[in-house]
Amino acid sequence: MTRRQQASTVVDASYEGAAVRVVFRSDDVPVGERLDSYREAVSRIPVPIAVHAEPGAAIRVQMGVMMLGPIEVASVRATDDTHVEIHRPQRLIRRSDPEAFRLLVSLRGHIQMTQGDRGPRLAPNDMAFYDTSRPFHGWRQAVNGQFHMATLTFPRGVLPVPDNLVRSLIGAPINGHQNVAGLMVDVVNRLLTDSVRYTSADVARLSTVVLDLMAAVIGHELGDDTARSASPDSRRRVLQNAIHAYIQRRLGDPNLTPERIAAAHHISVRLLHQLFHDQGATVAGSIRDARLRRCRADLADPLQGGCSITAIAARWGFLNYTHFSRLFRSTYGLSPRDWRQHHRHR
Structure with missing residues (x-):
């Protein structure tokens, strides 16, 4: 296997706890092959995407992933000023779709991601929910050579709120500088920096905490009255999830x-x-x-x-x-x- 193939393949290795493992590092391949290697890597992840950039761009990017119970927490860091466009068209959705929701959190640099009729530009600490079953496109740009974003991808139905409430927020910008969204940003940062210290028992507890926190963000953005409008089946599922979370705690x-x-x-x-x-x-x-x-x-x-x-x-x-x-x-x-x-x- 060539160096390029080694770097562009997402490794499916087992690991303890929730430690972040690197699944792509551009520094592992020659400069002229980095963009193609990166494209190949992101085409093989569970939510494959297409990447476009200036031909021969000397990108410097690293992707890591950790599993937090049912939540896949991914991190993308870049230390170059390349303007990168991201697309998830129908052909890639047909290839692989975990039928999940995703919370995108901007940590450094700028991101614009459009899904449906919403395409907010996310500054550092802003966030937005997306649906892996629908096309989206956007771009990312480093600031002073620094870019960092995190995504939390989770199956539908695992949040202690009805799925229709998540869908109502798809693509809407959420200000992560204040309120409960600010706490969400802090938690994401700590997850990425402290993951190596987590035990298996920690992971089980933290997954419940993070799911509850995402539900709290949704509740704050929509208001309590929205939850009351859910259907009887949705309210029953919410109650079941709340009970399971209560038991776990x-x-x-x-x-x-x-x-x-x-x-x-x-x-x-x-x-x-x-x-x-x-x-x-x-x-x-x-x-x-x-x-x-x-x-x-x-x-x-x-x-x-x-x-x-x-x-x-x-x-x-x-x-x-x-x-x-x-x-x-x-x-x-x-x-x-x-x-x-x-x-x-x-």
Whole structure:
């Protein structure tokens, strides 16, 4: 494989936690091949795009990606003054479309992205939502040789707000210098700079936090009255997502019961059980499985090697070690101790 092929291929490597991995770096290829290599790389990503620039442009760009639960967080940095145009036509949508929404956050330089009849110019800290299933086009330009943007791509239906509310904001500029959008910008910056320190358990928590924060941005932009206009099915999905987020945030509470969950959401216990039944699950089973996943991740984390198995189990709500050990073995086929030893050897 040539150097150009190596640099232009998006590597599908496994990695722990949420650390950002580089998927393209123009400095790895000769100057005259950089633009073609970059075009090839962005044509192979899950949301492929076409790139246009002056022929032979000596671009200097680096792309990185990290997974935060269901959210793909991507970073694009450029240290050149090349004017780059970006297109996602129907032919590329037909080639690959994850049927997702995307939040684009401008961090340095300027971006203009048009989808439908909206094409705002985004200054640093501005942001906008886009739909991967619809064509868009735009351009990016560095300022003083510096450009940086981040994208958060997530499947439809995962936000604790109805999809139609996200669609109503597609392409609309959001000022990230103030209010909850300013907090969103701060969080995106920290995600990109601190990712190497996140454990698997951190990733699970952070994905819920980021999804809730994006929903808060939407709520602030549209106002609370908009959410009330959602259809009954949408409101039911919002309630289900809110309940799941509530459970994820409180998995360590051994007193997390259906009664407490229902009271926190102002619904009856009967309706709570029905909501889980509609999803082919039970309340108790969902809590148990989520707790076991957190324990499994912590036991495999070398940074928590000094923490006892009993303490990890208690951290996630299992106060009876014998009961926890039996559940863990029946679910994963190994005892908690054997699971930890297996990952230590790896």
